[in-house]
Amino acid sequence: MKAEIISVGTELLLGEIVDTSTPFIAQHLANLGIDVYFEATVGDNPERLTTTIQRAARRSELVVLTGGLGPTEDDLTKTTLAKLVNRPLVPEPQSMNKIKTFYAETKRPQPVHADLMGEIIEGATVLPNEVGFAVGILLTTKQCHYLVLPGPPAELQPMFEKEAEPRLAQLTQHGQVIKSRVMRFFGIGEPALEDCLHSLIAGQQNPTLATYAKQNEVTLRITASGSEKAAVARLLDETEQQVLHLAGQYFYGYGDDNSLEQVVVQLLQQRHLTITAAESLTSGLFQSTLANVAGASQIFSGGFVTYAATTKEQLVNVPAATIATHGVVSKETAVAMATGAQRQLQTDLAISFTGVAGPDELEGHPAGFFWLGLALPDGRVLTRSVQFSSSRNSVRDYAVKSGLKLIYDYFQG
Amino acid sequence: MKAEIISVGTELLLGEIVDTSTPFIAQHLANLGIDVYFEATVGDNPERLTTTIQRAARRSELVVLTGGLGPTEDDLTKTTLAKLVNRPLVPEPQSMNKIKTFYAETKRPQPVHADLMGEIIEGATVLPNEVGFAVGILLTTKQCHYLVLPGPPAELQPMFEKEAEPRLAQLTQHGQVIKSRVMRFFGIGEPALEDCLHSLIAGQQNPTLATYAKQNEVTLRITASGSEKAAVARLLDETEQQVLHLAGQYFYGYGDDNSLEQVVVQLLQQRHLTITAAESLTSGLFQSTLANVAGASQIFSGGFVTYAATTKEQLVNVPAATIATHGVVSKETAVAMATGAQRQLQTDLAISFTGVAGPDELEGHPAGFFWLGLALPDGRVLTRSVQFSSSRNSVRDYAVKSGLKLIYDYFQG
Incomplete structure (x- = not known):
C-alpha cells in the first residue's frame, strides 16, 4: 500500500514549530509495511489544501491528513475534505456531548466553531480523541482511504496507536x-x-x-x-x-518509552538499595536524571556536586594527597569520591563522575575522557574509564548514561 | 516572492529523523518577507524528485532544495536538478581540493562519489560549506531561483545564514x-x-x-x-x-543562541561573585545547567542535592524544627536551605529550590508549586513562590529558570 502524509497549518510553513507528527506517522506506517512516497505541508488555505489532497488521492492508496481539526476559522481540514469527497459533515454524538459538558462545567465561553471538533464526514469511522476534543476519522472512498488526525503530538499519538493502527493493519494485512x-x-x-x-x-x-x-x-x-x-x-x-x-x-x-534511569531506579527499588552520588564532570545531571523517575525518592535522598577540587575534599573527604598525586581526573579520585559520598550519607551504593567536559583538555586528558566509580555495599569499588568525543553537553549526557549502565551491569552480575 | 521548500531523503519518509531544517529555512524566509506556500518531502528517487521540483518551479519563484548532497549513490539532488535545467555539473576547484586533501591526509579511502560533493551546476553561484564538504548552490534560470542546501542542520544553518541569506535579501529587496x-x-x-x-x-x-x-x-x-x-x-x-x-x-x-544560564554566569563573573545551591525539587538540575556554560567553574565550585528531609538537615543544617513547623515546601525551609548552603561553602550567594514536582500533591501544595530562596552577601535572603502547572520535567525546568531569573532580577536592583 502506498501512502502520502499531508500536514496542514500555516504555523508549519512559518517554521514556528517543528513537525514531529509526520515522522511519528511515517515510522508507524513503515512498521505496518505501508510505503510513504511523499510528504507535504500546506497552509490553512482551502484552495491549496484541495489541490494537495487531490494529487495525493490520485497517486496514493492512503492519504493521511494531520492538523487543522481545532475550533477556529483556520481549521478547515474536515470541511475541505468533505467538500472534495462531496459528503456532508455530521455530528458525532459522544464527542459533541463531551464538548458541551466541558464548556458548561468550566463556565468558559464556547468558541463559535467548537462544534466542528465533534463532527465527522458522513460514512466515516470515528477515531475518538482521549486527550482533546477533535475526533479523527478514517474514510474509505472509491479512490482511496483518508485518515484524518489532529496535529498536536499529545492527541495524535494515542489516537494513532489505539484507534488508527489496528484498523490500518486490517486494511493492509487480512487476518495477519x-x-x-x-x-x-x-x-x-x-x-x-x-x-x-x-x-x-x-x-x-x-x-x-x-x-x-x-x-x-x-x-x-x-x-x-x-x-x-x-x-x-x-x-x-x-x-x-x-x-x-x-x-x-x-x-x-x-520499549519505546523506557530509559536507563527507569531501569536502574526499578532495579534499586526491587533490591531495596539506596544510592547517592558525587558529581564533578556531570555537575548534578546524574542526580536530576534519577529524580526524573517518579518514586526515585525511595532509593535516593540526595548527594553532592563536587565541581572543584576543594569541594571534593570538603564535601566528600577526598584526601588532598590523592588529588595531588593522581590528579582530579583519575581512578583514585573517582574511588575516593564514591566511597566518601557513600560514607557521608550511609547509602548502599554511591557513584562518582570525574572527567573533562571540554572544550579544553585537563591534566593531559583530552576532552571527553572520564572516570566513573561505583562504591558497592561490600566495600569494593567498581571503576570504568571512558573516552568519548563530542560536544560539552553530549559528553555529560554520555557520562550520566555510562554511570547508569555501570549500575545496570553490576546488577547483571 | 513565493517560495517552496523540498526536503530530499528516504530517511525522512521513514520517519527516522525529525526534519528541523525545513522549519529553520521557513523561519528565515519569513523574516526576509518571502512567503512559503508549500513544503514537500520526497525520497531518493529521481523520477519522483523531478516531478516535485517541476511542480514547485511552476508555482513558486524560489525553490529551496535541502538534502541529498552527500557522497553516496542515493545523493541525487544536484544530478537530478542539473538534468532538469539541462546544464552540466562542473567541479568547483576549492571544494574539490578540500575533499582531496582530507582523504589524502586522513589516509581514508575516498568514496567513489565523493567528487559529487564538490560539483556545482554550470552557471550557479557557489555557497561554501564551512562544516562539511558538500557545497550549496544558488541558481537562477528563466523559470525561477533554485537554492540547493545540504540536509544536516550543522552544515545547513551556517551556510544559510552566511551565504544564502544575504543573496536572497538582494534578490528580494534591492538595496534594502x-x-x-x-x-x-x-x-x-x-x-x-x-x-x-x-x-x-x-x-x-x-x-x-x-x-x-x-x-x-x-x-x-x-x-x-x-x-x-x-x-x-x-x-x-x-x-x-x-x-x-x-x-x-x-x-x-x-540573541538566538543565548540562555538565562549564560547571562547569569556572565553577571557573576563580572562581579567576581561565587554561588552554590541546595536543590530539592530540581535535584541537581540547576547546578548542571550552570555547568553547561564554559567557564562556570570560576563562580561555582559545587553544592548540594537535598532531596529528602533528612539530607536537608544533614547536608545544609536545616533545623528539624523548621521542617516540622513549616513543612519542606515552605518559605522558611527555602531560607534555611539557602543560608545553610552558603555557610557550608562560604560562597557569596546561594540558591535553594523546594517544591512539588508532581504528579501527586505534597503537604497540601498542588503539583508545580515551589519556593526559591536566594541568600545574599549581606545576609538577607530573597524568596519567591511560584505556581506552575505542567509535567514533572517541565516543572523542574521552569524552577531552574525561575531561579536564574531571580538571580538576574537581583542584579538589576
Missing part, C-alpha cells in the same frame, strides 16, 4: 498478526550495531529489524508477522535471542 | 538594509506576551515583530528594513524601548 518489540542499547553507535547484527539484518524478511539512533543510545525494532499469535511471539523471541548473542553487552531494556 | 534583533523573555507565555505587545504587533509594518515559544520561555524577533543602516538601527532601538516599557519585567537578554 503483526507484533513489534523494541530493544534498547547503550555504549554502541547505530552503524556499529548494524554491523554487529549484519548477519540478521542482511536478507531479513520476517521478522524485520530496524535500528534508530537516539541521544547517545540506539533502539532496535523487531517486527514479526504471521497468521497466528503464538508463532509471531516465537519468531520475536528467537530473533531477540540471536540479537542478545551478538550485542547483549550493550542491551539494557525494552 | 534588513536587520533583526532577538529579545528573550522568561516568566510569560507566548500568548500573554503577544497580548502585552498588542499595540506594537497590531498593524505592524516596519519593524515587524514575531514571537516564538521556546521551552518555558519566549523570544521576540524585531526585524526592520530601510535604505540606510543608521535609520534601521534607530528603528530597532525605538521598538526595543517600547517593548521594554510594556514587558521589561520579563526580559533578560538578546
Whole structure:
C-alpha cells in the first residue's frame, strides 16, 4: 500500500514549530509495511489544501491528513475534505456531548466553531480523541482511504496507536498478526550495531529489524508477522535471542518509552538499595536524571556536586594527597569520591563522575575522557574509564548514561 | 516572492529523523518577507524528485532544495536538478581540493562519489560549506531561483545564514538594509506576551515583530528594513524601548543562541561573585545547567542535592524544627536551605529550590508549586513562590529558570 502524509497549518510553513507528527506517522506506517512516497505541508488555505489532497488521492492508496481539526476559522481540514469527497459533515454524538459538558462545567465561553471538533464526514469511522476534543476519522472512498488526525503530538499519538493502527493493519494485512518489540542499547553507535547484527539484518524478511539512533543510545525494532499469535511471539523471541548473542553487552531494556534511569531506579527499588552520588564532570545531571523517575525518592535522598577540587575534599573527604598525586581526573579520585559520598550519607551504593567536559583538555586528558566509580555495599569499588568525543553537553549526557549502565551491569552480575 | 521548500531523503519518509531544517529555512524566509506556500518531502528517487521540483518551479519563484548532497549513490539532488535545467555539473576547484586533501591526509579511502560533493551546476553561484564538504548552490534560470542546501542542520544553518541569506535579501529587496534583533523573555507565555505587545504587533509594518515559544520561555524577533543602516538601527532601538516599557519585567537578554544560564554566569563573573545551591525539587538540575556554560567553574565550585528531609538537615543544617513547623515546601525551609548552603561553602550567594514536582500533591501544595530562596552577601535572603502547572520535567525546568531569573532580577536592583 502506498501512502502520502499531508500536514496542514500555516504555523508549519512559518517554521514556528517543528513537525514531529509526520515522522511519528511515517515510522508507524513503515512498521505496518505501508510505503510513504511523499510528504507535504500546506497552509490553512482551502484552495491549496484541495489541490494537495487531490494529487495525493490520485497517486496514493492512503492519504493521511494531520492538523487543522481545532475550533477556529483556520481549521478547515474536515470541511475541505468533505467538500472534495462531496459528503456532508455530521455530528458525532459522544464527542459533541463531551464538548458541551466541558464548556458548561468550566463556565468558559464556547468558541463559535467548537462544534466542528465533534463532527465527522458522513460514512466515516470515528477515531475518538482521549486527550482533546477533535475526533479523527478514517474514510474509505472509491479512490482511496483518508485518515484524518489532529496535529498536536499529545492527541495524535494515542489516537494513532489505539484507534488508527489496528484498523490500518486490517486494511493492509487480512487476518495477519503483526507484533513489534523494541530493544534498547547503550555504549554502541547505530552503524556499529548494524554491523554487529549484519548477519540478521542482511536478507531479513520476517521478522524485520530496524535500528534508530537516539541521544547517545540506539533502539532496535523487531517486527514479526504471521497468521497466528503464538508463532509471531516465537519468531520475536528467537530473533531477540540471536540479537542478545551478538550485542547483549550493550542491551539494557525494552520499549519505546523506557530509559536507563527507569531501569536502574526499578532495579534499586526491587533490591531495596539506596544510592547517592558525587558529581564533578556531570555537575548534578546524574542526580536530576534519577529524580526524573517518579518514586526515585525511595532509593535516593540526595548527594553532592563536587565541581572543584576543594569541594571534593570538603564535601566528600577526598584526601588532598590523592588529588595531588593522581590528579582530579583519575581512578583514585573517582574511588575516593564514591566511597566518601557513600560514607557521608550511609547509602548502599554511591557513584562518582570525574572527567573533562571540554572544550579544553585537563591534566593531559583530552576532552571527553572520564572516570566513573561505583562504591558497592561490600566495600569494593567498581571503576570504568571512558573516552568519548563530542560536544560539552553530549559528553555529560554520555557520562550520566555510562554511570547508569555501570549500575545496570553490576546488577547483571 | 513565493517560495517552496523540498526536503530530499528516504530517511525522512521513514520517519527516522525529525526534519528541523525545513522549519529553520521557513523561519528565515519569513523574516526576509518571502512567503512559503508549500513544503514537500520526497525520497531518493529521481523520477519522483523531478516531478516535485517541476511542480514547485511552476508555482513558486524560489525553490529551496535541502538534502541529498552527500557522497553516496542515493545523493541525487544536484544530478537530478542539473538534468532538469539541462546544464552540466562542473567541479568547483576549492571544494574539490578540500575533499582531496582530507582523504589524502586522513589516509581514508575516498568514496567513489565523493567528487559529487564538490560539483556545482554550470552557471550557479557557489555557497561554501564551512562544516562539511558538500557545497550549496544558488541558481537562477528563466523559470525561477533554485537554492540547493545540504540536509544536516550543522552544515545547513551556517551556510544559510552566511551565504544564502544575504543573496536572497538582494534578490528580494534591492538595496534594502534588513536587520533583526532577538529579545528573550522568561516568566510569560507566548500568548500573554503577544497580548502585552498588542499595540506594537497590531498593524505592524516596519519593524515587524514575531514571537516564538521556546521551552518555558519566549523570544521576540524585531526585524526592520530601510535604505540606510543608521535609520534601521534607530528603528530597532525605538521598538526595543517600547517593548521594554510594556514587558521589561520579563526580559533578560538578546540573541538566538543565548540562555538565562549564560547571562547569569556572565553577571557573576563580572562581579567576581561565587554561588552554590541546595536543590530539592530540581535535584541537581540547576547546578548542571550552570555547568553547561564554559567557564562556570570560576563562580561555582559545587553544592548540594537535598532531596529528602533528612539530607536537608544533614547536608545544609536545616533545623528539624523548621521542617516540622513549616513543612519542606515552605518559605522558611527555602531560607534555611539557602543560608545553610552558603555557610557550608562560604560562597557569596546561594540558591535553594523546594517544591512539588508532581504528579501527586505534597503537604497540601498542588503539583508545580515551589519556593526559591536566594541568600545574599549581606545576609538577607530573597524568596519567591511560584505556581506552575505542567509535567514533572517541565516543572523542574521552569524552577531552574525561575531561579536564574531571580538571580538576574537581583542584579538589576
